Amino acid sequence: MIVRPRLHWFRMLLVLHGSVLPKIAFQLMLIAAIAAGITLSGGELLGWKVGLTFVPFSLIGIALAIFLGFRNSASYERYWEARKLVGELLNASRSLTRQYLTWVDHPVDARDFVYGIIAFAHALRHQLRGSDPEPQLRVLLGAERTKRLVTARAKPAMLLLHLGEMLGQVGAQGRLHPQLAARMDQTLSDLTAVLGGCERIANTPIPYTYSVIVHRTVYLYCFLLPFGLVGSIGLMTPLIVTFVAYTFLALDALNEELEEPFGTLPNDLPLDHLTLGIEITLREMLGETDLPQPTAPRHYVLT
Amino acid sequence: MIVRPRLHWFRMLLVLHGSVLPKIAFQLMLIAAIAAGITLSGGELLGWKVGLTFVPFSLIGIALAIFLGFRNSASYERYWEARKLVGELLNASRSLTRQYLTWVDHPVDARDFVYGIIAFAHALRHQLRGSDPEPQLRVLLGAERTKRLVTARAKPAMLLLHLGEMLGQVGAQGRLHPQLAARMDQTLSDLTAVLGGCERIANTPIPYTYSVIVHRTVYLYCFLLPFGLVGSIGLMTPLIVTFVAYTFLALDALNEELEEPFGTLPNDLPLDHLTLGIEITLREMLGETDLPQPTAPRHYVLT
Amino acid sequence: MIVRPRLHWFRMLLVLHGSVLPKIAFQLMLIAAIAAGITLSGGELLGWKVGLTFVPFSLIGIALAIFLGFRNSASYERYWEARKLVGELLNASRSLTRQYLTWVDHPVDARDFVYGIIAFAHALRHQLRGSDPEPQLRVLLGAERTKRLVTARAKPAMLLLHLGEMLGQVGAQGRLHPQLAARMDQTLSDLTAVLGGCERIANTPIPYTYSVIVHRTVYLYCFLLPFGLVGSIGLMTPLIVTFVAYTFLALDALNEELEEPFGTLPNDLPLDHLTLGIEITLREMLGETDLPQPTAPRHYVLT
Amino acid sequence: MIVRPRLHWFRMLLVLHGSVLPKIAFQLMLIAAIAAGITLSGGELLGWKVGLTFVPFSLIGIALAIFLGFRNSASYERYWEARKLVGELLNASRSLTRQYLTWVDHPVDARDFVYGIIAFAHALRHQLRGSDPEPQLRVLLGAERTKRLVTARAKPAMLLLHLGEMLGQVGAQGRLHPQLAARMDQTLSDLTAVLGGCERIANTPIPYTYSVIVHRTVYLYCFLLPFGLVGSIGLMTPLIVTFVAYTFLALDALNEELEEPFGTLPNDLPLDHLTLGIEITLREMLGETDLPQPTAPRHYVLT
Amino acid sequence: MIVRPRLHWFRMLLVLHGSVLPKIAFQLMLIAAIAAGITLSGGELLGWKVGLTFVPFSLIGIALAIFLGFRNSASYERYWEARKLVGELLNASRSLTRQYLTWVDHPVDARDFVYGIIAFAHALRHQLRGSDPEPQLRVLLGAERTKRLVTARAKPAMLLLHLGEMLGQVGAQGRLHPQLAARMDQTLSDLTAVLGGCERIANTPIPYTYSVIVHRTVYLYCFLLPFGLVGSIGLMTPLIVTFVAYTFLALDALNEELEEPFGTLPNDLPLDHLTLGIEITLREMLGETDLPQPTAPRHYVLT
Incomplete structure (x- = not known):
């Protein structure tokens, strides 16, 4: 996530920060060069005058706007x-932590349970970003409990089962009324829904064919546009074509980042920051005072 | 589902993969041929000059954009x-499996119950795709339990009733507190809602009349367009008309795939992959280690 | 609901099936006739040349697109x-049926209860379509139970109260644990929400003023359009004006059907089919084998 | 709410019923007069030829369409x-009534409780419309129970507390199982959410600045439009300008009614009708037969 | 929040109240000055005739409308x-207060609990607006209970834990049936969801890159627009350009206020007013009669 700098409206026109310009610079320069060539040749291609006007572009604009x-x-x-x-x-x-601390009799083992929740949050992040959760799980859960998890294919799902088993034992020991166990079971199901929802977004992109159609339409539009404009606006053609191309390609580049929100690009979600935030608030609820500092943005970007 | 290949922006313009071009190739060629004929005749039809301009097309564009x-x-x-x-x-x-494993006393019969959930997932897929569930049900449930199901009209609904009966027996044996039985009953109702939701989407398409109106408007638009453009852009008419037609017909073809998402076309949901994924995660929760491999994409397509 | 025929793209341009053309044929012909008259008079009205161009129509298009x-x-x-x-x-x-069959001790009276649910589904349909539920209720519930209902103003609501009373008796007999009674009470509240939701849609149309504004704008637009086009496209004016009018009026006619979805027009919901489907699946869950056949489409239309 | 008359398409063009024309008649006539003046002067203002074309209006149309x-x-x-x-x-x-009638032992005091629900519905209406609830509360609850309420600032909220207290007493008398008391408590929370939701809509309008921007843009657009059209469509300018202004101002006037839906304008919600409907259905559930008649539309308007 | 004044349509065109004009006055004047300069020079820049027409602006309009x-x-x-x-x-x-008052036996300590809820509402506001909650917490909770909170990082979350602990104690004293404790636990989870939802909106702005792209496109559009209009509308150019710029910049300025809704700008949410309203209604439910007055708008603005 890009942290919003409070910029004067004028400076915001110039800075590169938060811009997708670097990503599309090559394509923009290529389009500008083509437009310049066509302008210099007076709209001729290999000596043949291409008689386009702006009309087709306003018709194609309908489809482009929809896409x-x-x-x-x-996205x-x-x-x-x-x-x-x-x-x-x-x-x-937070709810599950509060429930354990307030409904379980003598919650002396609350730390084990709550660290299991923290481990779930981090394991989910690691699964979504394809990183290795083992070191962090080892710190949070100890070597013993980690061993069983690291061989699992679906680590976060196994962690929720593990939390459920802990609740089952507390219930069997008569330390938790079944009614309140049912409430905590509900919260575990909420966590299961979070897990499944994140997996859904990570595994099912926007149908790829949309990208193909948008891509083709945008580039063909931009490559043909100089022929349609040179007759009426002459030397301004390269500037305007590049401007039009910028609006389409910049949106396209931003959408590419947003549609896979769990990645590590500047506009993606700051999962490191958010899961550490969960760890901090849960440990504070446990009464710990030696809390880590929240992650800070680097170059205005939180990861 | 088409697995997104990470292609260079330039290659993406050319490959056929993920494209709907093959589906609409005939129509595009027909439109291109008509446009070429009209261009060669200078916009005349049977010797009569058809005096269209671009104006009507920008007016029809309003309705087209809405449709x-x-x-x-x-879709x-x-x-x-x-x-x-x-x-x-x-x-x-996952929730129902966790609940059975953690709240039922001595869940030695968990495998029967959880395999019933797996059977429900597969039976739902078979119902949605019109395939025969019997072989797979036989493997998962055994011949005995399958027999009663295969004669049922609504097999997934009967499977949920079967799961409910198992819970009812566990409750009658005093192995499940009524409070937690109520939670599991809630999860069964969630599965019932999934079943009903899938049936709703499968049985109730977007009103057919929309397709008729869109279809007629798009084709009439594309067939008339050359008359409207030939006067101003001359020889470029066939290219532009085909380009415009491509944007409309490609979107139409993609929407046809998406609006029936349980089919087996490239942009439909990968039900085989997803239900096998459910089987894998539930069996892992049961403690099984001999798990099947997830299905892999063939030619970039997951079914 | 119109059952989607799998038509070749070309045939779909021609058939009347699923089309709203018959509904708007008179208006279209009137508009075509007016356009033809204006074209023949060269855009003159009573000898006065009406100097319209396409410009106003593209400005009005903004409002028309929004409407x-x-x-x-x-809709x-x-x-x-x-x-x-x-x-x-x-x-x-389905959930309520499963709950009765699995949580009530010795559910020998399940048939009475489940037939009450079936009766609710049919009574709701009769209320929404303004038909007389008495004959069907008599078959399902017997003369005794029907008598009390037919004098009620809000029959489906009274049926839900009746189901609640049956549950209350089962609970008072100690045949249903209060916890599971609470779950079934939740499902009854879900049915109450369905009833209220359907009544809301049936009783509160889209504000009528929208129809008035759309109606006036569309017709005035279509009646004026020939004056705006005849100067530039001449003899093509009647064809184009009729085409434009078709796109607007066809959408309008379809929306009229969709916005009152409980009616019996071709694009309305197939309530007969859907409520019979509920009857079939509930009776199958009861173990009945002598099930009715689902209703089949007549002339591609399910009612 | 305006009751939809089933009008022939042609008559709908002419009638005033359901129209917002009276509300915007003055503004439309003013705009028409200005447009006529500008047309007669040939687009000159104080002897200076204002050289506008349609181009600016199609550019401003972008913002106007968004607004x-x-x-x-x-709205x-x-x-x-x-x-x-x-x-x-x-x-x-309805759910709360059903629950009281079926889960409370010997619900001889059901009338008191259910009339409390009816009083809540009416009190909510009075609060939303700023009318005095006291007379109606006195009829429904008796003088005693009303006294405590009429001094309260938030009457409907106090009524819900009152209902909760009645349930608490029934529970303390052992006439309601805590499990089913919990279900009824849930329904009371649903009523609390209805109350809060209605208060939210009534107290928080669409940000006022939107109205200011839309207002200015629409009027400036309409006042300038004659200058942009008179050059190309001449004498038709006043007609077209008035038509364009009608589409914008009629939509604006309708939106003003819809965005404050609890008012008493023709397109607002028929709260009188709806709350009386609640009273009727609850009293029918109580077994009363002397039910009031539903309110009927006056001049096609339900209030 | 700006309180809606009931203004005559004509006065609404003129007043500054509720307008964002002051915020964008400088930019508008700059754009007007540039447009005037370009108009006076006849569309020449440094002696070179810039040959732009309106065409590019209608093409860029597509992207601009999307942005x-x-x-x-x-926003x-x-x-x-x-x-x-x-x-x-x-x-x-309100629900939590009702539940405490009606389900807890002898709720003599209700004031402590309900003031904890009020403190939560105020603490949430202070967190969202970055102000110091200590003075207000001290008044509501007393010095003792405040001490533990003010050192906490996440004060509202700790307050919810505190409320949970109070419930746990009441439950351990046998003054609250576990079933109804579960309902109140549900309401605490609802408050947790409110807290998390507000934190989400406050901490995650609309991706900053959108602002950058919109900003650049709008300003470049407005700076170039005079060149595109001066050829056709001459001296009207500065007026029209300023009008177009007003529509875009005013919307932009309003959106800036709305997208951070917890701030203290005129169009932001009136958190002071709303949280005081919660305090008033809860204290009225406690039976207090010495209630504070609701905050009143100052210069038509509620904060």
Whole structure:
């Protein structure tokens, strides 16, 4: 996530920070060069005058608006749904911690349980980003409990089963009324829904064919556009074509980042920051005072 | 589902993979041929000069944008709701398994129950795709339990009743506190909602009249367009008309795949992959180690 | 609901099936005749040259796009919400049946209870369509239980109260644990929400003023359009004006059907089919084998 | 709410019923007069030829479409959410009545409780419309119970507390199992959510700045438009300008009604009708037969 | 929140109240000055005739409509979701208070518990607005209970834990049936969800890159626009350019306020007013009569 700098409106026009320009610079320069060539040749291709006007571009604009508008909405919705799921992870973690601390008789073993919740949050992040959870799990759960998990294919799911087993034992010891056990079971199901929701977004992209159609339409549009403009705006053609191409390609590049919100690109969700935040708040609820510091943005980017 | 290949932006313009071009190639060629004929005749039809300009097409564009934009949103929403339902199937299956393993006393018969959940997931897939569930049910449930099911009209619904009966027996044996039985009953109702939701999407398409109206408008638009363009862009008419037709027909073809998301076309949901994934995670929760491999994409397509 | 025929793209352009053309044929012909008259008079009205161009129509297009796009979305959302409510009716009916069969001790009287649920589904349909439920209720519930219902103003609501009373008696007999009675009470509340949701859609149309505004704008637009086109496209004016009018009026006619989704027009919900489907699946869960056949489409239309 | 008359398409063009024309008649006439003046002067203002064309208006159209489209969607969503809340009020009232009648032992005091629910529905309506609830509360609850309420600032909230206290007493008397008391407590929380939701919509309008921006843009657009059209369409300018202004101002006037859905304007929700409907259905559930008649529309308007 | 004044349509065109004009006055004047300069020079820049027409601007309009339309919807949705969360805070607070007063035996200590809920509402506001909660907490909770909270990092979360502990004690004293304790635990989880939802909106802005792209496109568009218009509308150019710029910049400025809804700008949520409203209604439920007055708008603005 890019931390919003409070910039004067004028400086915001110039800085590169938070911009996707570097990603699309090559394509923009290529399009600008083509437009410049066509302008210099007066709209001729190999000596043949290409008689395009702006009319086709305003007709193609209908389809383009549908494609880009849809893809932008769908990407952002994926991003925001992912953020809601991580928020729900925080909520359910806090609720489960509160429930253990207040409904279980003599919750002397609360630390074991709550560290299991923290481990779930981190394991989920590792699964979504394809990193190795073992070192962190070892710190949180100890070597014994970690051993069983690291051989599991679906580590976060096994951690939830592990938490369920701990609750089952507490219930069997008569330290938790079944009614309140049922409430905690509900919260475990909420965590299961968070896990499944994140897996859904990570495993099912926006249908790839959308990208193919958008991609083709945008580039063909930009490559043909100079022929359509040179007759009426002459030397301004390269500037305007590059401007138009910038609006389409910048949106496309941003959407690419947003539609896979669990990645590590600048506009992706700051999972490191968010899961550490969960760890901090749960450990504070346990009464710990030696809490880690939240991660800080580097170059305005939180990861 | 088409697995997203990480392609260089330039190669993505050319490959056929993930494209709907083969589906609409004939129509595009027909439109291109008609446009070429009209261009060669200078916009005359049977010797009569058809005096169209671009104006009507920009007016019809209003309706076209509404039709295509709506249909695209509605198709994608059906696709994504279907995906959420399958995700909810995963969530409820995991929760129900965890509940059986942690709340039932001495869950030695857990395998029977959990294999019933797995059988439900597969039976749902078979119902949605119209395939025969009997062989797979026989493997999962044994011949005895399968016999009663295969004569049922609504097999997944009968499987849920079967799971409910198992819970009822466990409760009658005093091995499950009624409070936690109620929680598991809730999870069974969640599975019932998944079943009903999938049946709803499968049985109720987007009203057919939308397809008829879109279809007629798009084709009439594309067949008339050359007359409207030939006067201003001359020889470029066939290229531009084909380009415009491509944007409309490609979107139409993609939407046709998405609006019936349980089919087996490339952009449909990978039900084989997803239900096998449910089987794997539930069997891992049971402690089994001899787990099947997830299905892999063939030619970049997961079914 | 119109059952989707799998037609070749070309045949779909021609058939009348699923089309709203018959509904709007008169208006289209009137508009075509007016356009033809204006074309023949060269855009003159009573000898006065009406100097319109296409410009006003592209400005009015802004408002028209908002009106039609909004009305289309709102109509379809009503249709789809209604479909979801009927789906929820299926889900809650199946869950309630499963709950009675598995949680009530010795459910020998299950048939009475489940037939009450079936009667609720049919009574809801009769209320929504304004038909007389008495004959069907008599078959399902017997003369005795029907007598009390037929004098009620809100028959489905009284049926739910009746089901609640049966549960209350079963509970008072000690045949149902209060915890599981609470779950079944939840399912009854779900059915109450279905009833209220259907009544809301049936009783509260899209604000009528939208129809008035859309109606006036569309017709005035279509009647004025020939004056705006005849100067530039001449003899093609009647064809194009009729085409434009078709796109607007066809969408309008379809939306009229969708916004009252419980009616019996071709694009309305197939309530007969859906409630009979609920009856079949519940009776199968009861173990009955003498099940009715699902209703089949007549002329591709399910009612 | 305006009751939809089934009008022939042609008559619908002419009648004033359901129209917002009277509200915007003055503004439309003013705009028409200005447009006529500008047309007569040939587009000159104080002797200076104002050289506008249609181009600026099609550019401003972008912003206008966003403003009007957004405001329309937001207004309708407020209207529809308000309608859903009133529907939820009906659902929760019916459920709570059913629960009292079926789960409480010897519910001889059911009338007191159910009349408390009816009083809540009416008190909510009075709060939303700023009318005095005292006379109606006195009829429903008697002088004693009303006294405590009428001095309360938040009457409906105090009524819900009162219902909760009645349940608490029934529970303390051992006439209601705690499990089923919990279910009824859930339904009371649903009613609390209805109350809060209605208060939210009533107290938080669409941000006022939207109205200011839309207002300014629409009027400036309409006042300038004659200068942009008179050059190309001459004498038709006043007609077209008035038509364009009608589409914008009519939508604006309708949105003003919808965005405050609890008012008493023709397109607002028929709260009188809906709350009386709740009273009727609850009293029928109590077994009363002397039920009031539902309110009927006056001049096609239900209040 | 700006309180809606009931203004005559004409006065609304003129007043500054509720307008964002002051915020964008400098930019508008700059754009007007540039447009005036370009108009006076006849569209020449440093003696070179810049040959732009309106065509590029209508093409860029496609992207601009997507950007502005999307950002506007996303900002408003954040605003409205934030409002719903504060409404849910009211609902859950009322429900929790009702539950304590009606289900706990001899609720003589209700004041302590309910003041804890009030403290939570205020602490949440202070966290969202970055102000110091200590003075207010001290008044509500007393010095003792405040001490533990003020050293906490996540004060509202610790307050919810504190409320949970109070419930746990009441339960351990046998004054609250576990079933109803479970219901109250549910309401505490609802408050946890409100807290997490508000934190999500406050900590995760709309991806910053959107602002950058919108910003650049809008300003470049406005700076180039005079060149595109001066050829056709001459001296009207500065007026029209400023008008177009106003529509874009005003929307942009409003969206900036709405997308951070917890701030203290005029269009932000009136958190002071809303949390005081929660305090008033809860204290009235406790039976207190010495209630504070609701905050009143200052210069039509509620904070």
